[in-house]
Amino acid sequence: MGTTTTTTTTPPSDTFPIMELQQLDADAAASSTAAAAAASERGKWLLSSPNPPSPWQEIYTSVKETVLILPQPNNRQPRTNTNNNKWPILFLQALFPILKWGRNYKATKFKNDLMAGLTLASLCIPQSIGYANLANLDPQYGLYTSVVPPLIYALMGSSREIAIGPVAVVSLLLSAMISKLVDPTVDPAGYRRFVFTVTFFTGTFQALFGLFRLGFLIDFLSHAAIVGFMGGAAIVIGLQQLKGLLGITHFTTKTDVVSVVGAVAKALIHHQWLPLNFVIGCTFLIFILATRFVGRRNKKLFWLPAMAPLFSVVLSTLIVYLTKADKHGVKIVKHFKGGINPISVNQLDFGGQHVGQAAKIGLICSLIALTEAIAVGRSFASIKGYHLDGNKEMVAMGFMNVIGSCTSCYTATGSFSRTAVNFSAGCETVVSNIVMAITVLISLLLFTRLLYYTPLAILASIILSALPGLIDVNEAYNIWKVDKLDFLVCIGAFFGVLFGSVEIGLLVAVAISFAKIIVSSIKPSTEVLGRLPGTDIFCNQLQYPVATKIPGILIVRINSGTLCFANANFIRGRIMKWVKDENHRSEESTKGGLRVMILDMTNVMNIDTSGIHAIKELHKELISRGIELAMANPRWQVITKMKASKFIEKIGPGWIFLSVSDAVDASLRLKSNGFNSC
Numbered sequence: 001m002g003t004t005t006t007t008t009t010t011p012p013s014d015t016f017p018i019m020e021l022q023q024l025d026a027d028a029a030a031s032s033t034a035a036a037a038a039a040s041e042r043g044k045w046l047l048s049s050p051n052p053p054s055p056w057q058e059i060y061t062s063v064k065e066t067v068l069i070l071p072q073p074n075n076r077q078p079r080t081n082t083n084n085n086k087w088p089i090l091f092l093q094a095l096f097p098i099l100k101w102g103r104n105y106k107a108t109k110f111k112n113d114l115m116a117g118l119t120l121a122s123l124c125i126p127q128s129i130g131y132a133n134l135a136n137l138d139p140q141y142g143l144y145t146s147v148v149p150p151l152i153y154a155l156m157g158s159s160r161e162i163a164i165g166p167v168a169v170v171s172l173l174l175s176a177m178i179s180k181l182v183d184p185t186v187d188p189a190g191y192r193r194f195v196f197t198v199t200f201f202t203g204t205f206q207a208l209f210g211l212f213r214l215g216f217l218i219d220f221l222s223h224a225a226i227v228g229f230m231g232g233a234a235i236v237i238g239l240q241q242l243k244g245l246l247g248i249t250h251f252t253t254k255t256d257v258v259s260v261v262g263a264v265a266k267a268l269i270h271h272q273w274l275p276l277n278f279v280i281g282c283t284f285l286i287f288i289l290a291t292r293f294v295g296r297r298n299k300k301l302f303w304l305p306a307m308a309p310l311f312s313v314v315l316s317t318l319i320v321y322l323t324k325a326d327k328h329g330v331k332i333v334k335h336f337k338g339g340i341n342p343i344s345v346n347q348l349d350f351g352g353q354h355v356g357q358a359a360k361i362g363l364i365c366s367l368i369a370l371t372e373a374i375a376v377g378r379s380f381a382s383i384k385g386y387h388l389d390g391n392k393e394m395v396a397m398g399f400m401n402v403i404g405s406c407t408s409c410y411t412a413t414g415s416f417s418r419t420a421v422n423f424s425a426g427c428e429t430v431v432s433n434i435v436m437a438i439t440v441l442i443s444l445l446l447f448t449r450l451l452y453y454t455p456l457a458i459l460a461s462i463i464l465s466a467l468p469g470l471i472d473v474n475e476a477y478n479i480w481k482v483d484k485l486d487f488l489v490c491i492g493a494f495f496g497v498l499f500g501s502v503e504i505g506l507l508v509a510v511a512i513s514f515a516k517i518i519v520s521s522i523k524p525s526t527e528v529l530g531r532l533p534g535t536d537i538f539c540n541q542l543q544y545p546v547a548t549k550i551p552g553i554l555i556v557r558i559n560s561g562t563l564c565f566a567n568a569n570f571i572r573g574r575i576m577k578w579v580k581d582e583n584h585r586s587e588e589s590t591k592g593g594l595r596v597m598i599l600d601m602t603n604v605m606n607i608d609t610s611g612i613h614a615i616k617e618l619h620k621e622l623i624s625r626g627i628e629l630a631m632a633n634p635r636w637q638v639i640t641k642m643k644a645s646k647f648i649e650k651i652g653p654g655w656i657f658l659s660v661s662d663a664v665d666a667s668l669r670l671k672s673n674g675f676n677s678c
Contacts (some may be wrong), residue, residue: 042658047648052636097158097392101429109428116427117435119306120163123421124436125443126309127466128166129333129451130459132410133244134237135171136184137195139333140448141410142166144341146440149412150433152400158392159377160384160429163418163436164400168463168470169233170369170411172240174198176255176502177361181354183253193347194358200348200405201362206370207398210391218371224479225509226371227472228490232497232505234470236260237463244460247277247331257498274329280319281457284312288465302424309462313454321453331456338448340441341407348405364506365411369401370394373414380423417466485516522567524560526574529600529660536661538600552593553667554582555660557600563611563638572614575599576621583625594627596667600660601634612645619651630667632660 093100124146132142150164157164174195178184184191209215221229239260243251249272252263267273288308295305319325326332349355374390381388401411422432480487489512497505529538530547538555541547556575560567575597582594599615607615619629629651634642639656642648648656657663 040654042662043653043656046634046639046658047643047653047656049636049639051640094392096155098155098430105429105431110431112426112428113431114435116422116425116432118439119303119425120418120422120427120432120436121439121443122310123306123418124163124165125440126313126459126462127415127418128440129313129454130463131166131168131171133456133459134168134175134240134463135166135195135410136175136179137192137410138335138337139451140337140444141192141408143440143444144407145404145409145412147437147444148341148407148409149400149404150437152403153396154430154433154437156392156396156399157430158396159381159388159414160386161380161419161423161427162373162377162414162430162433163422164412164433165415165418166410167369167372167413167415168237168466169230169372170365170413172233172237172255173365173368173502174361174410177364179253181357193349194352194354195410196344196347196405196408197349197352197355197358198362198365199401199409199411201359202366202369202411203398203401203403203405205363205366205398206394206401209366209370210394210396210398213391215370215374215390215394218367218374220510220513221367221371221506222486222489222509222513224483224486224490225493225506225513226375227475227479228493229368229497229505229509230470231472231476232494233502234467235498236502238467239264241460241464244331244456245278245281245464247274247329247457248272255501274331276325276328276330277455277457280316280325280330280455281461284316284458285461285464288312288461292465299424302421306421306425309465312462313451313458316458317451317454320455325455326453333451333454333456333459336448336451338444338446340444341409343406344408345406364503366398368506369411369413370397372416373397376414376416376419380419383423417469485512489513489516521560521562523570524558524567526559526571527557528578529555529557531664538660538664550664550668552595553598553664554579554594554596555598555600555664557603559603561603561605563604563607563614565608565610568611568614572618575618579622579625579627594625596628596630596670597622598630598632598660598663598667600632601638602632604638605635606637607641609645612641612647615642616647616650619647628655628667628670630655630657630663632657632663 125143128142128146129139130142132139132145135142146165153162153164175184178191178194178198182191182194209217236255236257239257240251240255242248242260242264246264246267248264248267250267252259254260288305291308292305295301295303320330320332349358352358370393374388374393377388377393378390397413401409404410404412425432476487476490479490489509492512493505493509495505496508500508527540527542528549530541530544530549531538532544532547539547540557541549556578558571560571563571579594579597622629631651634656639648654666657666
């Protein structure tokens with residue numbers, strides 16, 4: 001048996017490493033070529049994208065989506081006579097939601113709604129009388145406003161908890177703005193006609209906002225502006241109630257704090273006030289605030305603070321009647337007409353000299369009323385776990401105010417304090433508003449004569465007790481912590497209302513808000529990006545100090561939705577400053593100068609001709625310095641307009657990339673090749 005010997009030939013020791021290195025270089029070259037091909041293919045996807053819709057198509061789509069589309073039959077199903085017959089039902093259910101949920105309404109729900117409605121009415125009656133007084137109207141008009149608008153809203157509204165009626169801020173708006181045009185003491189009938197006309201315009205604007213989905217107009221009054229405005233308005237309203245609380249006869253018609261405090265000081269110095277009014281008002285104010293404290297400590301006694309205002313009105317009226325206190329200086333309501341809402345269509349004045357002013361005041365009132373109502377409705381809807389359609393709410397609010405203006409009502413909206421009572425009382429549906437409206441109507445028919453001796457100090461104390469909820473100091477502090485510019489808006493609105501007027505406060509808030517938008521548009525932020533270690537993620541180096549720069553490459557991201565005439569030159573100047581600084585640092589560190597600047601266009605959604613011109617100028621300046629310009633992830637509108645302007649041909653398709661990572665890899669490869677070709 002023989003033995004087989006196997007001989008292994010080993011290459012020379014100096015040959016093996018050379019062969020291995022050659023293989024590694026070949027693998028690296030193949031990998032680099034594959035990566036380059038993949039990046040090039042992704043760049044072609046970007047350059048070959050189809051054209052976006054034309055401006056005319058965008059306008060048509062925007063208008064089509066803007067108009068409020070009511071539910072339609074399912075287009076996937078074949079059109080049949082059955083579907084055609086359902087369309088009127090769907091239309092009516094969309095316009096009157098009560099037709100949809102009313103079919104499943106049960107007696108158990110009505111029991112809860114009945115109790116909630118009665119509790120709501122006990123708070124609504126005294127508040128409505130007080131708010132009418134604040135609006136410089138006779139007390140019955142506040143009760144009229146708590147009858148018709150809630151009934152209309154019950155048919156058309158979709159919120160289950162919101163309580164409709166007059167509110168303090170809108171009452172102040174009407175009083176402050178209309179009194180400058182028509183003096184309620186000189187011409188009460190003309191003042192009343194003007195209020196009804198303003199209410200008609202308010203409802204018309206609200207309905208149009210809803211029908212054409214213009215709810216974004218409400219957002220011009222930012223959250224910070226509303227917080228400041230409400231706080232300033234609450235203080236102004238409170239100071240004005242000193243007239244009723246002190247029994248002052250002659251009082252200023254101005255709303256700024258200086259005028260009001262001056263009028264109060266003058267009355268006190270010249271002894272033009274009646275102490276008995278102050279005693280009655282303060283006594284019941286303390287009582288109402290005490291019941292509110294008890295109600296908050298014990299949730300089962302929620303009805304106690306709700307009943308306290310009505311109890312105060314009844315008891316104080318009885319005391320004044322029995323003691324004949326009106327003969328000793330206590331000022332009482334006196335003028336109080338009862339009965340069903342009288343028709344006021346003939347009082348709407350569209351041909352007067354102030355009709356333009358009426359429309360302007362109506363627009364302001366519509367925005368304030370909608371802002372409060374939708375904020376209140378959505379807050380409680382989120383607690384109950386359902387969605388509230390803001391546009392349909394606007395339509396409902398609009399129709400109820402238009403119809404209200406024809407039935408002797410002034411502007412109504414959702415009240416936060418009464419909505420909270422309605423919610424705490426266990427309301428199930430908007431039927432609680434119907435119960436409240438019917439209760440108020442019965443009071444108008446049967447009990448108005450009993451309210452003749454109601455002291456004005458009680459109405460002042462009821463309004464004063466509702467004001468702390470309008471001053472949100474904690475929210476103002478949170479705004480300060482989160483955004484200092486937003487806090488400036490809040491403070492501007494607050495002091496504008498306090499030391500100027502309601503219009504000045506709103507104007508200051510809107511002006512500062514627009515100034516913020518303009519400044520951020522004119523001078524948008526731009527940031528230098530670096531690569532996070534071990535990743536292909538590029539982030540702001542200031543936010544992530546661990547992100548490292550790539551030698552010879554500067555990456556800049558533009559943080560603006562639009563590159564346009566307003567900011568294009570600013571952005572170009574900022575980028576060139578960074579280029580000069582980067583070149584200076586590179587020369588000092590002997591690492592070579594800047595060779596590529598990558599512009600990350602991820603956040604730029606659109607560009608105009610000024611923006612394209614600025615990019616062309618930037619490209620020229622960079623080329624003159626021996627620096628190539630690369631663009632990463634230009635969006636649909638941007639790449640289309642750049643192709644149309646021939647800029648892509650000028651810069652070269654090889655310098656357009658789908659991502660920053662692709663642009664960096666390509667720049668590194670070109671750098672290693674000496675930038676001989678792209």
